[in-house]
Amino acid sequence: MQNEFHNQMVVDWAKQNLLQPVEIKLRFASRWVRTLIYLLLYLVPLLIIAGFIFLKLTGGANQGAGWGGIFLCGFVLLIPPSIIVVLGVLTQQKFVKSLDANGIKSSLGRRFFWKNLYYVDHVSKIYRVSGVTRKIEDNQLELVFADGKAIIPPLIYDRERIWSLINAMPVQVRDDGVIRSTAPAEKFEKAPTFDEIVRTMQELKVSQDENK
Numbered sequence: 055m056q057n058e059f060h061n062q063m064v065v066d067w068a069k070q071n072l073l074q075p076v077e078i079k080l081r082f083a084s085r086w087v088r089t090l091i092y093l094l095l096y097l098v099p100l101l102i103i104a105g106f107i108f109l110k111l112t113g114g115a116n117q118g119a120g121w122g123g124i125f126l127c128g129f130v131l132l133i134p135p136s137i138i139v140v141l142g143v144l145t146q147q148k149f150v151k152s153l154d155a156n157g158i159k160s161s162l163g164r165r166f167f168w169k170n171l172y173y174v175d176h177v178s179k180i181y182r183v184s185g186v187t188r189k190i191e192d193n194q195l196e197l198v199f200a201d202g203k204a205i206i207p208p209l210i211y212d213r214e215r216i217w218s219l220i221n222a223m224p225v226q227v228r229d230d231g232v233i234r235s236t237a238p239a240e241k242f243e244k245a246p247t248f249d250e251i252v253r254t255m256q257e258l259k260v261s262q263d264e265n266k
Contacts, residue, residue, distance in 0.1 A: 107124060151163075167199075173227065179194070
């Protein structure tokens with residue numbers, strides 16, 4: 055029989071560094087903001103449905119369009135915003151609400167314990183703007199446990215403090231699923247950026263002009 059996974063290093067670290075619970079507060083997460091977003095998602099479909107009903111009642115709609123067709127059309131229009139709302143709720147269930155010496159608590163109260171923590175993944179966000187693909191590195195943190203996954207989203211208060219706290223954990227770290235190298239940083243020389251190369255060339259040119 056295989057031994058059960060137990061991350062004792064993280065357990066010991068949490069007992070020393072998380073004596074008091076650390077609450078993670080989401081930005082724009084108040085109930086009225088969520089309600090407003092949901093209303094905006096449903097606003098256009100509801101206006102279209104209301105327009106169809108108004109035209110039907112006033113006789114302005116096509117005579118071939120019955121009530122069944124109007125309600126079917128309304129049902130189809132409500133599917134996209136409903137899918138967005140459901141996905142949002144399911145995703146928010148995985149958001150971390152607080153950290154403490156025993157583990158984390160998700161938004162809906164589910165508990166994950168440090169002894170079951172496999173690794174922390176720094177996940178990037180890729181999006182397109184005007185046909186150009188852009189990437190935001192280290193956009194969110196995913197804490198992968200033996201019994202599930204919890205997410206620390208980017209839009210939180212005290213982001214730098216929370217990121218520093220998680221990065222201090224003695225646990226495997228990944229970047230977009232790839233295990234981060236643990237080799238000493240001094241063995242690698244950082245490649246100069248384009249701006250640094252241009253600046254160096256300008257300084258050399260000025261030095262040469264002064265020596266003429």
